[in-house]
Amino acid sequence: MRKSLLTTGIAAVTVLTLAGCSGSSPEGDAGEATEWPSSITLSLVPSVEGEDLAQALDPLTAYLSENLDIDVEGVVASDYAATVEALGTDQAQVIITDAGSLYNAIERYDAELILRDVRFGATSYAAVAYTNNPDKYCEDEPVMSTYAASDIELSSCNGIEEADAESTGSGPAAVDALGKITDGTKVALQAATSPAGYQYPVVAMREQGVDTDAGITQVPVEGNNNAVLAVYNGDAEVSFGYWDARTTVTEEAPDIAEKVVAFSYTEMIPNGGVAVTSSLPDDLAVELTQLLDDYADSSEEAASVMFDLVGLSDWTSETAEDEITRYGEILAEFAG
Template sequence: MRKPLLITSLGLVAALALAGCSTDTDAPSGDDETAWPESITISLVPSVEGEDLAEALDPLTAYLSENLGIDVKGVVANDYAATVEALGADQSQVIITDAGSLYNAIERYDAKLVLRDVRFGATSYAAIAVTNNPDKYCADEPALSNYAASGIQLSYCNGIEEAGADAKGVGPAGLDALAKVSGANVALQAATSPAGYQYPVVAMREAGIDTDADIKQIPVEGNNNAILAVYNGDAEVGFAYWDARTTVTSEAPDIAEKVVAFAYTDMIPNGGVAVSSSLPADLVKKLSELMDGYADSSEEAATVMFDLVGLSDWTNKTADEEITRYGEILAEFSN
C-alpha cells in the first residue's frame, strides 16, 4: 500500500487552485481551434516519501513542459479519491490513479482514459483460486508450467495453463470448478482486496455459491497468508493474485506439489492516466504520446517512473472494458 503523503483532500484542492489553469494563450490549437492552456496540472499519489517529492516529480513535469511548450505542474494527492475530486473541480486536468478512481472519473466527470499502467509487461492480472485438494477441483491431472517472473515451476490444472510452457496468467479460466466449493473452508482477504476478496466472491456467486452460507470464510491478511492457509490445511481453497505462490517458496519449498491453481478470475486492471474532457483533443494526443514514451526516453526516466508510481511503462492500449468491469464489481461492495 502506498503511504498517505503531504496533502489532505481539502489541502489538495487548495494547493491545486494556486496552480491555476488559464486558457488565454497563443499556444497551438487543435482541429476545433481550441487554444491550449498556459499550464496544466497533474495529480497523482506517488510511491515515494514526502521529502523526495520534488525530486521525484520534477523530471516528469520538466519533460512534459519542454515537449509540450506549456507549463506542466505536478501536485501530490494523499489518496486516490482526491485525484478524482481534483479533476472534477478542474483543479487538475490530468490524473495518474488507480483503476477504481479511473472508473469514477469517467462516470462522474466524463474524463477520458488515455493510458494504462504497465507493471512487468502487464496492464492487468488475474486472481488465482488454489487448492490442496486437486481431486475435487481439477478435471485433469495437475501439470507444471514455468512462472517466468521468478523462474520457478508451479502446478496448474483445468487447462488454465499449458504444461511445460511459460504460464500466462490470463483469465477468466476454470471458473466452473468454483461450483464445487460449497461446504469448504475458503481463505479470503480483506473485503477491500480485489484479488483476495472482491473478484473471487463475485466469481463464486456467479458459480451459484452463497458466499455467506455455503462456505466457511477463513479471514487472512495478505496474499502470502492466503496461500499458506491452503498449504497448511487451514483452508481447502484460497485466493490471491497470480502468482502469489512465489512469495512463500522459502517457507514452503514444495508449494508446487501441495498447492494447485485451478481457476483464474476475470482480469483485474492496473490503474492509468485520465484527462479532463475540457482539454483540447490535440493537446491530449500529444500529452498521451509523450507519457507513453516517457519510460523509454532515457534510463533516468525509467528509474523515475518506477520510483514515482511503481510502473515500468504506460500503454495506449487502454482496454476500457476491464475498467468498466472493475466498476461493476466495486459497486457490489459499495455498502
C-alpha cells in the same frame, strides 16, 4: 481524436495539476491556434513517500514541461478517491490512479481515459484460486509451467496453463471448478476492498452457485502472501490472490508449487491508468498522451522513475475501456 485515464478510495494518491492562465499552443488540425493553459497539475498515488516524493516526481514533470512548453506540477493526494475529487474540482487536470477511480472519474466527471498501466507486459491480471486439495478441485493431474517474471516453476490444473511452458495467467479459465467449493469449506479471503483477494473471487463463486455469506467458512487474511500461506499451512482449503502471488512466499515456502495448486482464474482485473479532464484542449490531450506513452522508453532514468514512482513498466494507449466499465459493475455489487 482524443483518447482517455482510473477506485473507490482505499489507497494513497499523488496529484500533478493542470491549471492557470491560457497560452497559445501549436496550430491545431484546422490550422487555427488552440488556447492551452499555461500550467497543468497531475495527481497520482506514488510508491514512494515523504521527502523522496518531490525528487521522484521531478524527472517526469520536467520531461512533460519541457516537451509541452507549459508548466506541469505534481502534487500528492491522500488516496485514490482524492484523485477523482481533484479532477472533479479542477484542482488537477490529469490523474494517474487505479481502475476503480478511473471508472468513477469517467462516470462522475466525464473524464477521458487516455492510457492504461502496463505491469510486466500486461494491462490486466486474473485473480487465482489456490488449493491444497487438488483431488477435489482438479480434473487432471497438476502440471508445471514457468512464471517468467521471476523464472519460477509453479503448479496448476484444469488446463489453465500448459505443461512445461511459460504461464500466461489469462482468465477467465476453469471458473466452473469454483462450483466444487462445498458448504463449510474454509476459504481465505482478503479485505472486501481487494479486487483479486475478494471482489472478483466472490462474484465468480456466486455465479457458480456458492453461498459466499453462509455457505463457506471465511478465513480473513491480510495481503496476497498470507492468502497463499493460509492454504500452504492448512488454515484454509481455498484462497485467492493476484497472479501469481505464490512468487511472494518462495523463500519461506520453497515447496509452494508442490503444496499449493492454482485451479481457476477469474475474469481479468484491469490495471489503473491515466485520465484527463474533459475540458483539456483536444490537441493538448493528444500530445500529453503521446509523451506519457513514450516516457518509459525515453531514457533509463525514465524507466526507473516509472517503476519506483508508480510500480509500472510502461503506459499504453490501448485503453480497453470495457474492462474499466466491467470493474465498475463489480464495484457496484459491493457498494454500501
